[in-house]
Amino acid sequence: MADTPSIIPIKKPTPPAPPAPPRPPGLAKDVKWEDAIFNAIFNGERRINTLLKIGRDAGGTDKKNVRATVLKYLEIPFPAGGVECERQRNRNADAKPDKPDESFTGRYESTGGSHGRYFWAINQAGNVVIAIRTMRDYSTSDKGDASQKYLELRGDLQGNRTAAMFVANDPGKFWGYLQPISRTELRWHYGSYLDVDGKRVDVEGHSYDDEHLRLVSGRPTLMKSLYLSGDHSLNVLMQEAEWFPLTAERYQFLEEGARSSLLRTLLEDYVKTPDGFTAEEKRTKDSAAARLVVYMANLLWDGQPSTKADALTLPPALEEAYRKELAAYLKRARGIAFGHHNNLSLATHVAKIWLAHEKLNYGQVKRSFLDWLIHIAQDRNTKGWLGERHAKTLSRLLEIPLNRSSGTYRYRMKLDLYSFLGFRVEGKLLVEPLTDPKWGATSYDVSGWWIGPPVIFAEHDEVFDVEKEMPQQWLKEDFEGTLYIGELTFGVKTPWFDFDLVDLHGVYLRSKNGLLLDIEEWDIDPSVGPGSGKTPKKPWKVSGGFIRASVSLAKSKLIDLSKPYPESKELTRNLDSAQHFCFGDAFLTAAGRQYLRLVCADQLAAFSSTTVDIAIMGHADRPSRAGPKLNEELSLRRAENVKTALQDILGEQLKIPPNDIRTLGFGDLEQWFADWLKSFPDKTIAKPTRDPYRRRVDLFINAKLVATFRDHV
Structure with missing residues (x-):
């Protein structure tokens, strides 16, 4: 830097106001009021009524022209131009809190307006408010095309408990103001602002375009800059969770549908029905599979007419017992208007969590509902064209690939541990997906306690390095949770031999999301070794211990000087x-x-x-x-x-x-x-x-x- 001050003159761009009416020849145009508005905004003023007064006091006589100029300037975050720099203050600035007169941060459901229902995700920082507005239902005017789109809005508090907002990429397309009604309710006034007398001024809007917003959650929303990663599937899931979240009605439908006794019965009916040899027996098996497919298609409909599920009918043996439950299920499915048309990945993810939660025992096999459905999809894939059709539908609904093996996702997991004072255990867990989607090797911090006789792990002592094959996909966050490692040895000592009759070792990971992974199952490994030649004081020996440790994504300890996160x-x-x-x-x-x-x-x-x-x-x-x-x-x-x-x-x-x-x-x-x-x-x-x-x-x-x-x- 230099030691002399520099003055950069203000360069006012041509105001983007609409053309003024024709003026008499030879009469110069007075633009002092435009300069006054521009300079006020350049110095941080963002309140509409204050700017209107500044423009009128500076000679702006045409109210509509002054208003159009003010609104055009406020459509952008800040006007272009230089900054008047006359001072060099090398000291700490005094605190100047924004002191907002209202708080809008939260997640809202809206009703009203002329185009359906919407979801609003609003973040406020000081006097600035930004929002994401998405559709909850298909728009009748857009034939559903707009249901997966969103509007990104930006605006400022106005000093009268309202916030003037404009669509960021096309401000003239959609703008207005938010006004609180109560602590949990807002109202969106389209194409309008509130004047100094507290009256609504309609510029482009009408009251029938207004929306009533009801608070669902007071938490801030993750904007795109906070969840972008190299994993496209994860990005889609995060965007839907943040911008197209499930309503309480949809979430309850997914949970109850994935855990219902009717689904349990349909699964039992399929696995109990033999494949058979005759055409009639094969049709019976196909029908059992078809009922499962129709049930899941109703649960996870994407809203497209071409994939709309057929009516589910039950055989006489099940009809009487489940008539009421089936009628209630189909009624709720029809009540989910247009299915999960704009958050299908999120709906599928939630359904799979609950499907993995419920268990079904049949014969000597115990599987979750999800594992049974995956197993059935793999099984049907080998049963001719109708079986393949059922398998492909289940594969699409559950987002699972089809192959001949029961495991469809493989991960490499490597754990290094070391101990402090024989009891405190620290280490690193490395997880690398070996099948798509591959999000690269990820490191997790492991921290816990050893329960048992003191043991010393050498630094970076490798506890295991294994590859696991699983029937469902685990995301990065799924590997966060609690790790359990157990060892138990029971044996007999003689002067000639040492017998380890029981040598148990097991490693399990319980995800914070409720999933359970057996990394190394309990294994009995008896062994024999030479004795000491002396008669032992105790003819038997018992040793072992137990580790319980938390697993969390490792935090970067280095400052990343690479390209900034892409704020919008x-x-x-x-x-x-x-x-x-x-x-x-x-x-x-x-x-x-x-x-x-x-x-x-x-x-x-x-x-x-x-x-x-x-x-x-x-x-x-x-x-x-x-x-x-x-x-x-x-x-x-x-x-x-x-x-x-x-x-x-x-x-x-x-x-x-x-x-x-x-x-x-x-x-x-x-x-x-x-x-x-x-x-x-x-x-x-x-x-x-x-x-x-x-x-x-x-x-x-x-x-x-x-x-x-x-x-x-």
Whole structure:
């Protein structure tokens, strides 16, 4: 950085207002009111009524023209242009909390409007509000095409307990304001705003387009930047869970349908029915399979007319016992309008959890409902064209591949452990999927206790390295839970031989999601060895112990300096490249503060966590007549002022203590190292260079670069 101030003049773009009416020839157009509105917004003013007053006080006589200009400017996160920089304040900024007059964060179901029911996921950070709005039912006007789409909205509090909101990618398409009715209810007023007298002003909207929002959950929503991974299937599942969640009615239908006594009876009916040799016997087996397929098709219908399930009919032997239950099931299935048309992956995932929960014993075999259905699909796949048809339908409904083996997903699992003081156990569990979908090797922290005689594991002592084949897919989160490792040895000692009559060893993982995996089943391994030649004091021996340890995804201990997480460009638009600091100044500009608000709203779910890790790092470039100390101080002050602004915006939504937020000022160290690399062959430090890229503050959340604040345009 340099030591002299710099003034960048404001460059006001042509306001995007509609064309003014024709004016008499020779009469100059007065645009002072437009300048006044522009400068007010550039200094952080986002309230419609205040901007309207500023425009009128500055000479704007055409109310409609002034209003159109205000709304057009507010459609974007921040107007383009330079920043007037006249001061260089190298000190900590005073706290200036946003003090929002209303809290909108939550997840809502809406009714009303002219196009059906919607789900709203709203995050608020300070005076900024963002939202995702998705359809709950097919739109009659769009013939269902819009049911899987969503609107991303962005807006600001207005100081009258309302929030003006615009669709991020097409502001003129959908806009309006949110207004609280009670603690758990909001109202969306389309194409309107609230004037200074508290009256609704309809610009494009009508009351019949309004929506009534009812609070379902007060938690913030995971936006796309928080769940994107290399696993497409996981991304789809997370997006549906966050943006197209199941209603309570659908969730209850899936749970009760997957655990019903009718499904248990249909499974028993299939496995008890012999394959047979005659055509009649084979038709009986096919009919038993068809009833299972129809039952599951009603449970997991994707809403497409071509896949609509047939009516389920029962044989006389079952009809009388299950007539009422079947009628109730089909009535509820028909009541789930259009099936799971926009959250089928989520519905299937929930159904499979409950199918895996219920068990059915038949003969000497004990399987979950899910395992029985997978087994039946594999079995039918070998029984001719009708069997293959049933198998393919079950494969599609349950999202399982068809093959001849009972196991369809393979994982490699490797556990290293070491102990402290003979009782405390720590280690790493490595899990690598060997079949699709492959999300790469993942490390888990293992921490627990050894119960038994003290034992010392050498560092990185390998407990097991195995490949497991399972009939259902496990996600990364499914391997989090509790690990159980047990050993028991019982034997007899003689002067000539040592007999280990029983040598048991077993390893099990119980997932926090309710799944159970036998990594190494209990195994009896008797053995014999030479004796000591002396008569033992005790002719028998018993030894063993037990480990109970928690398993959780390993946290990265390194700062990731790679490409930032992709916060929604539709939300931030030009703000990520705006001027966030004046040259040589430690205070955030209005653009920088607004950018931070949007980042906070986008990442609100992370900031609301009690375990979030936040680091803020300031940098500068090299030229400075005052020496490197000034750069170090400036980079640190900027980082600390971003932290202060973070607290101002989030307030009580920030769940970690302020002292846990790390702020660092590296001065020109990064630039010095870059110059040294350029001159490395000569082993001389190159002449200090000015690089605007180095003058920045980086915000890291959970070791990921989330946002960068710069002092240049």
